[in-house]
């Protein structure tokens with residue numbers, strides 16, 4: 001099929017701001033730009049009909065920190081970066097809730113628990129030792145009193161202790177995306193799916209080429225392409241795929257709220273009388289370093305085992321399974337990259353595994369930078 005003259009030359013008008021990537025960061029960046037420059041022509045393009053990276057495929061944790069992950073992150077990054085990212089996530093979550101409303105994303109502050117079994121009893125001891133110090137820093141940074149508390153009680157089998165964060169909550173990923181997408185549409189932002197950006201040339205403005213030889217013209221080009229950014233520009237980002245499964249509806253759900261295990265490698269929550277469980281990426285790190293939106297049988301089998309043995313305590317039917325791609329630093333850095341690569345060319349990417357909360361801060365910081 002060839003595109004018509006009209007489709008190629010006139011359908012998509014030149015933009016003042018062209019954003020590549022219709023995930024949470026791309027959409028919120030577009031909204032913030034339109035608020036700041038109401039007369040500007042703001043467009044967002046994505047290679048898929050809607051964002052199909054991480055923003056519609058995540059677990060819906062409104063989270064900003066867990067103790068083991070902080071301890072682990074401090075091994076790979078500076079304390080300044082680690083706590084700055086936690087702060088950005090916390091402020092981003094607040095911003096997201098204030099701007100779009102808890103009702104419009106089914107947000108519920110049910111809290112989160114990081115559980116420990118005999119298999120990671122050393123991590124529990126290390127966690128308990130660190131709670132006081134981490135709480136003091138988070139109190140200074142975020143003004144939150146005693147973010148983490150320890151308890152030895154749990155409704156789950158094999159648990160020897162858990163560390164709770166009562167400030168975290170859960171949301172409905174589909175409703176959040178729909179709310180932000182609809183908000184962008186009503187502001188007059190042009191949203192175009194099915195256009196994969198391949199390259200660009202620039203003279204005084206950008207000529208952006210897509211896979212069907214459609215050229216988009218823009219004064220500013222903004223890459224909100226998260227894990228896929230290194231396919232366009234050379235940045236310290238690698239793809240980290242994550243698998244998710246959702247059980248059949250279960251009577252008397254054994255848990256409510258958010259749960260983490262093994263440095264956040266396993267995470268689960270309740271949704272519509274079902275259990276959503278994700279992770280186990282650590283059992284096949286090489287296989288899960290991938291741009292392909294495919295399910296990984298080895299990881300899915302491990303998630304099914306974990307669901308049965310650690311959460312529900314009996315065999316359970318799995319109704320949904322899928323994968324999504326996160327963007328992380330090559331040495332596991334999780335702080336986002338927000339910068340101007342060259343005049344009028346910007347990037348906001350590398351959102352890590354807690355990017356829902358982070359997305360609002362990143363979009364705000366990027367527009368402030370611009």
Ligand SMILES: Cc1cc2nc3c(=O)[nH]c(=O)nc-3n(C[C@H](O)[C@H](O)[C@H](O)COP(=O)(O)OP(=O)(O)OC[C@H]3O[C@@H](n4cnc5c(N)ncnc54)[C@H](O)[C@@H]3O)c2cc1C
Pocket residue numbers: 020021022023024025026045046047048050051052053054055056057058059060061062063195196197198224225226227228229232241242243244278323324325326327348349350351352353354355356357358359
């Ligand atoms: C399985 C999983 C579970 C997660 N769970 C949680 C959670 O519970 N809580 C939490 O806070 N975070 C979670 N995250 C992380 C969070 O979803 C992401 O950090 C966040 O959605 C990133 O948003 P984004 O807009 O930066 O990127 P994305 O949503 O990945 O958007 C990038 C977009 O760019 C598009 N794109 C890429 N290249 C091109 C191109 N060349 N041309 C056109 N379009 C292009 C892609 O199609 C994609 O839609 C999870 C992620 C995964 C994968």
